[in-house]
Each structure stands twice: as structure tokens, then as C-alpha cells.
Amino acid sequence: MRKGVWTLLLVLACLTLASAQTTRDAKHVVPTGKGWGVESTTAPPVDPYSVTQGNGINYHGGPVMAGNPVNVYFIWYGNWTNGPRPSDSQVTVGLLESLFGSGGIGGSGYEKINTTYGDNTNNVSGNIARVSSTTDNYSHGTRLSDSGVQAVVSSAISSGRLPKDTNGVYFVLTSSDVRETSGFCTQYCGWHTRGTISGADIKYSFVGNPDRCPSACEMQTVSPNGDSGADGMANVMAHESEETASDPDLNAWYDSSGAENADKCAWKFGPTTGGIGNGAYNETFGNHNWLIQMNWENARGGGCDQRLGGTFYTR
Ligand SMILES: [Zn+2]
Secondary structure: OOOOOOHHHHHHHHHHHHHHHHHHOOOOEEEOOOOOEEEOOOOOOOOOOOOOOOOOOEEOOOOOOOOOOEEEEEEEEOOOOOOOOOOOOHHHHHHHHHHOOOOOOOOOOOHHHHHHOEOOOOEOOOOEEEEEEEEEOOOOOOEEOHHHHHHHHHHHHHOOOOOOOOOEEEEEEEOOOOEEOOOEOOOEOEEEEEEEEOOEEEEEEEEEOHHHOHHHHOOOOOOOOOOHHHHHHHHHHHHHHHHHHHOOOOOOEEOOOOOOOHHHHOOOOOOOEOOOOOOOEOEEEOOEEEOOOOEEEOOOOOEEEOOOOOOOOEO
């Protein structure tokens, strides 16, 4: 997931992506999991699938995550007790645990948008919940590469700090003093992918503390929970969790430009209570208000909405 690095350039960035799409239609573009597509060297699959098609996003034959619920694991990397910024704190930890906790995002009308995605066997359930968390005290220092992120996940599993779960999404959440060297804050705000870890197909996601770069990765610095880091991360984590459930191996659901479902609605919000920049929110779950982007509904022709069957505010 990425945002125009400078908020004022967001519209230009969108236009750039849209024009790129028109020149790429003849080729097969696949998602990177970081919010943009790359041309594939393999031919696109023929389209024999018995799943819903024609809603602006296409099925490419891979599995979805049909777990009911999908399990979430947090790896708090760095210093989340008294890190360099106020949001590197146990308050942030508690807020994000409540987002994926009882009465949280899982099972909400918002998350049910994801039930419009399936494979030839099952649909996504729309239920998702955190199972457990662990910490990582800078095992790779303050500079993490993409492979370093996978190593952090691998270490948490092989050491038994987290279970090995092919129905899981492992979030590596870094405190604000940590760089992700492939482009956190400049190319993306979070990403998801998969790797073979301990012989299993493990899905994981990187999301950094966006208080490191508010102009790039936060919609507002005055936020509904008074914790711009947590509120910014909540938006990115919702995005990455939706994509992981609907496109866990980067070979199931994406459009002709390689955009996955949440990419198609990145940084687009339905109506809010309060003005953007002034603590605006548009969702309430887990006993908190949140400003969380829309997701692409794979029905009714397709569009971005805030809840299953709701108004399409962007098509
Ligand atoms: Zn994305």
C-alpha cells in the first residue's frame, strides 16, 4: 500500500497509475503486494474459473484464505514500550489489538466486503481475529530489508513464540526508529506477501509506524484515538489484511494493472464524521472509532464501499 509521498500529489499519482494501466492492458501484469503491478514473464491463465467475474477485478486461479476466522499474529519489532515517538507505546499496542479483537473489524459489515472473493472451493469468510502476539527486540537492528522481515517471521515461528499457521496473517509491526530499506515511507506504507517458512506457505505483512513519515502514510495527524501512529497503522493493516485474505499468494484476485482489491480503493474514504484532518472517522468497532479506507466489492459491477452491499462512493 502506498500513498503519494506528498499528500498534495495524491491525485497526480492516481492519474499516473491510471495512464500506466491503459498502456499495460495488452500484457499480463501481476501484483507485487506493495500496491503496484509488474509485468509477468508467464502468460496469463485462461479463464476457466467458476467464480464471479466482470466486476473490475479478475480471478487468476490461486487460493483465497477461507478460514473462519482468518488468524492474525502480531510481531512487535523494535521498541514498543518507550520508543522514540509517543506512538511507540503500549497505548498503540492496545489500540491495534482491539482493532483485531472481540467485536473488532472481523465480522463487521466492512470486513464482509471481502466475502465477495472466492476460489473454486470457498469464499473468504469476512471473519478475522488476532490469536496472539510476540515481540522482537531489534534482532536485525534498525534497518530491515524485505528478506529481513521474512527472517523475523521465520524466527518467531521456529522458536515457538508463534504457532505455524497456514491460515494466519503475520504482521511485522516496526517502531518508528526502524527503516524498511526497500522503501517504507517513500514507496509504500505497508505490504504483504508469502514465503515458505518451516515448510509451510506462510502469509505475512510489513506495516511500520507511520509517525516516522506522517505526510506519506497518514491521512490525518489529528486522529480519532489521539494516537496518529496507531490510527495510521489501522488503515494500512485493514488494507493489507483484506488483500492477504483475497490474494494470499499474489495469484488469485487482482485487476489488469496488478492492483489487488484494497489497492483499487487506496486512500479513498466514504463519508466521515468530522472533517479529514480533524479526527475524522468512518468506522466504529472494537469500542473505538477509526478512519479506514474503503475496499473493492466484487459484486454489482464493482466499486469501493465501506460495507458489504453499501453505496459505491468510487468506481
Ligand atoms: Zn495493497
